[in-house]
Amino acid sequence: MTMLRFLRADVRESARVLAPVALIAFVLFVGIDAVLWLKCVRFIQMGKDATAPTFGDCFAALYGGALNSALNDNERISLPMSWVAVMAVVLYAPLSYPYSNLMGFGKQLIAQGNSRWQWWVAKCLWVALCTGAMALIALLSAFLVSSLAGGELTLRTQGNLPGLLGLNGRAFLEETAPIGSFVVQAEMCLLSLCLAQLALSLVLRPLPAFVLVIGMVSLSIFYFGFPFVGELCMWARTSLAVNAGVNPLAGIGTSAVLAATSVVLGGLYFSKMDILDKELVA
Amino acid sequence: MIIGCSLAVGCAAMAYVDFARGEAGKLVSGEWLGLSVGGCYGLWMGLGTVENPLRYVFFILAPLLAVMPYAWSLRSDLVDGVANQVATRVGKGRYLLFRGVAVFLAAFAVIAVPYLLNLVILACLVPAYVPDITEVLSLAVTSPSAWSALLYTKPLLYVLVTTCANATLCGLWALVTLAVSAYIDNRVILLVMPYVALLVWTYYGDSALFMAAEVGGVSLSLIPTLDCVGLGTQTRTLSSYYIQGAAMAAASGASLWHQRRRDLL
Numbered sequence: 001m002t003m004l005r006f007l008r009a010d011v012r013e014s015a016r017v018l019a020p021v022a023l024i025a026f027v028l029f030v031g032i033d034a035v036l037w038l039k040c041v042r043f044i045q046m047g048k049d050a051t052a053p054t055f056g057d058c059f060a061a062l063y064g065g066a067l068n069s070a071l072n073d074n075e076r077i078s079l080p081m082s083w084v085a086v087m088a089v090v091l092y093a094p095l096s097y098p099y100s101n102l103m104g105f106g107k108q109l110i111a112q113g114n115s116r117w118q119w120w121v122a123k124c125l126w127v128a129l130c131t132g133a134m135a136l137i138a139l140l141s142a143f144l145v146s147s148l149a150g151g152e153l154t155l156r157t158q159g160n161l162p163g164l165l166g167l168n169g170r171a172f173l174e175e176t177a178p179i180g181s182f183v184v185q186a187e188m189c190l191l192s193l194c195l196a197q198l199a200l201s202l203v204l205r206p207l208p209a210f211v212l213v214i215g216m217v218s219l220s221i222f223y224f225g226f227p228f229v230g231e232l233c234m235w236a237r238t239s240l241a242v243n244a245g246v247n248p249l250a251g252i253g254t255s256a257v258l259a260a261t262s263v264v265l266g267g268l269y270f271s272k273m274d275i276l277d278k279e280l281v282a
Numbered sequence: 283m284i285i286g287c288s289l290a291v292g293c294a295a296m297a298y299v300d301f302a303r304g305e306a307g308k309l310v311s312g313e314w315l316g317l318s319v320g321g322c323y324g325l326w327m328g329l330g331t332v333e334n335p336l337r338y339v340f341f342i343l344a345p346l347l348a349v350m351p352y353a354w355s356l357r358s359d360l361v362d363g364v365a366n367q368v369a370t371r372v373g374k375g376r377y378l379l380f381r382g383v384a385v386f387l388a389a390f391a392v393i394a395v396p397y398l399l400n401l402v403i404l405a406c407l408v409p410a411y412v413p414d415i416t417e418v419l420s421l422a423v424t425s426p427s428a429w430s431a432l433l434y435t436k437p438l439l440y441v442l443v444t445t446c447a448n449a450t451l452c453g454l455w456a457l458v459t460l461a462v463s464a465y466i467d468n469r470v471i472l473l474v475m476p477y478v479a480l481l482v483w484t485y486y487g488d489s490a491l492f493m494a495a496e497v498g499g500v501s502l503s504l505i506p507t508l509d510c511v512g513l514g515t516q517t518r519t520l521s522s523y524y525i526q527g528a529a530m531a532a533a534s535g536a537s538l539w540h541q542r543r544r545d546l547l
Contacts, residue, residue: 222335
């Protein structure tokens with residue numbers, strides 16, 4: 001019951017901080033999808049194989065990422081700036097509030113609730129809510145742009161999507177699969193990264209934690225496998241799109257394990273952490 | 283500084299391992315590629331002749347690293363009350379000016395030192411061949427790129443000029459963050475929000491806008507400009523530096539000027 005009260009207070013307190021981030025995220029997501037729409041129009045005008053972007057195309061464009069370097073036929077990897085920007089916005093959204101809450105009002109709540117674990121679990125739930133809100137914005141943007149473009153509202157992607165995203169089309173399956181399971185995998189991966197960042201922010205403080213996580217996420221453009229879990233957020237690395245890609249079930253499982261580990265280790269650390277002798281964030 | 287230097291040392295180590303193992307060695311003895319690509323200038327992290335993930339991570343993180351040491355100091359002084367004490371003694375204008383100078387120099391050092399450290403380490407390990415113009419395809423520094431002539435004639439000067447220019451841009455970026463600090467209280471939001479906005483702008487300013495307008499042009503974003511090759515879709519010319527430098531200097535100058543007239547209490 002106390003935890004629900006914590007969570008309600010978190011949602012109320014953080015709304016002011018999250019509103020501008022949600023706006024930035026919406027502008028970015030719609031922009032990326034609009035560029036995809038523009039490219040589709042170009043391709044159609046040039047007589048290339050393309051249709052109006054489907055809902056699946058628009059979502060995959062947000063989390064397109066980069067090909068696994070081993071599949072890239074010795075071509076140089078071009079840095080996917082749109083993917084980096086999307087990851088940074090989503091990781092930034094839940095970054096500052098939990099720690100600033102701990103340095104202020106949160107201490108009184110912990111004293112009143114008489115339980116650190118309840119505070120910690122409430123913050124983990126808040127991070128999950130925050131990541132869910134970002135996922136909703138991504139889905140809403142994809143829906144909005146595909147509807148405006150007159151594309152099909154289906155999870156299927158068109159055959160020429162790799163070309164539209166500037167990826168090496170030869171590495172992709174001839175018929176890419178619907179992205180339903182990828183949507184779950186990407187959002188689970190983002191949740192696990194955000195929870196890992198939350199746990200790290202207790203140990204290192206929020207800014208170094210963000211630098212560390214965004215650094216690891218950037219390295220997953222070039223490397224694959226554990227610990228470069230950022231690749232689980234890349235459509236170009238799933239088995240739905242490429243031959244030797246990550247199986248969505250394995251991706252969801254890995255993300256769940258990382259999320260659970262972050263919650264447990266973060267909680268154990270927080271239960272013994274000195275919360276009085278810290279620098280003030282405000 | 284420690285993070286930046288670690289990435290620079292990692293870059294140098296990776297380049298040297300490639301060189302020693304034969305990947306860069308192949309460049310040296312290869313049929314199609316000349317000696318100079320495998321020299322310390324050719325392998326320098328600013329050029330990126332060899333695919334090196336750590337240099338990309340450095341460029342992605344550089345604007346964040348530049349603001350980490352000192353860009354929040356004005357906000358910290360305002361909150362602690364130090365700003366009132368100092369401003370009453372030396373004057374508000376002088377206080378803001380020297381605060382700006384300190385922030386600029388800190389950011390400059392955070393970016394310049396890793397660039398130079400990388401070159402020094404490479405120079406200790408591989409020969410200092412002067413890059414040859416016949417290898418322009420590998421080096422990817424063509425005539426529209428800023429100071430490209432220097433690379434093929436006086437490479438050390440090219441490294442110094444490029445390092446100074448990139449560090450200056452990062453210093454100005456830190457000043458922009460300092461200027462924003464007059465309006466944002468939370469340190470994490472203050473340092474990370476402008477960075478996230480910059481990443482969003484990198485996408486729009488360096489690919490989406492030019493693509494929509496169907497034109498090529500100069501790189502208009504800080505992150506691709508820090509990299510000499512490979513990162514941006516637009517060319518990194520002298521205009522990139524002038525436009526971005528002027529925009530950041532004007533924005534930070536105007537905001538600090540406004541701050542000069544505000545009540546410190």
